[in-house]
């Protein structure tokens with residue numbers, strides 16, 4: 001079943017489009033990587049999917065509806081982990097989890113059981129009553145990750161998740177992602193850590209100057225670039241060279 005469908009999406013910040021005629025889908029239980037150079041349009045694509053930017057052309061459907069057709073259904077179908085954590089300075093970790101539960105209508109019992117396992121997984125049990133000003137960068141990121149996983153949505157949208165996390169945090173995140181996938185959730189993740197993307201993503205979308213240069217499994221990409229034994233790093237560099245030759 002298709003969870004997310006972008007059809008010919010063109011958009012950006014001004015009338016001059018940043019992303020151009022993007023089309024791709026994400027199915028149930030799939031982890032899809034969004035890969036591209038700095039400025040390729042990954043975050044801009046994500047901003048269109050989460051609804052902070054509206055397409056100039058084309059259509060985005062999540063669980064069958066566009067944002068305009070059914071705002072509540074659309075919004076409750078995903079959770080988003082931004083590249084830079086956005087936390088409330090005056091709320092503790094516990095209160096962040098409670099606020100998220102309230103916003104998504106999660107009952108107290110579910111909140112308690114999901115929080116307990118997330119706090120353990122991300123080694124944050126002792127920090128429940130801490131305020132964000134006392135958290136390290138990685139801890140701030142973990143708060144956002146825990147809030148996103150607390151919601152248990154159909155689709156997770158994760159913007160460059162690995163940079164601020166320590167190796168245990170990365171492993172915990174990958175484990176959580178695997179578990180959610182097994183339950184049928186879908187994940188769209190942008191990252192520059194190509195070895196991790198190659199290892200964990202079911203499919204990859206290579207963005208180049210706001211357009212899809214190639215998409216599919218690693219084998220599909222190797223065929224598209226006619227590089228049979230290439231790693232994702234090799235393919236990425238080949239794409240960069242194409243840019244240089246233009």
Ligand SMILES: Nc1ncnc2c1ncn2[C@@H]1O[C@H](COP(=O)(O)OP(=O)(O)OP(=O)(O)O)[C@@H](O)[C@H]1O
Nearest residue numbers: 013014018036037038039040041042043044045192
């Ligand atoms: N708020 C903004 N207003 C106007 N232009 C923007 C804005 N944010 C990004 N852009 C432009 O949109 C283009 C794509 O940027 P975007 O942030 O989507 O790239 P990215 O692929 O996420 O890059 P990175 O890997 O560096 O995070 C760039 O040319 C950038 O200058």
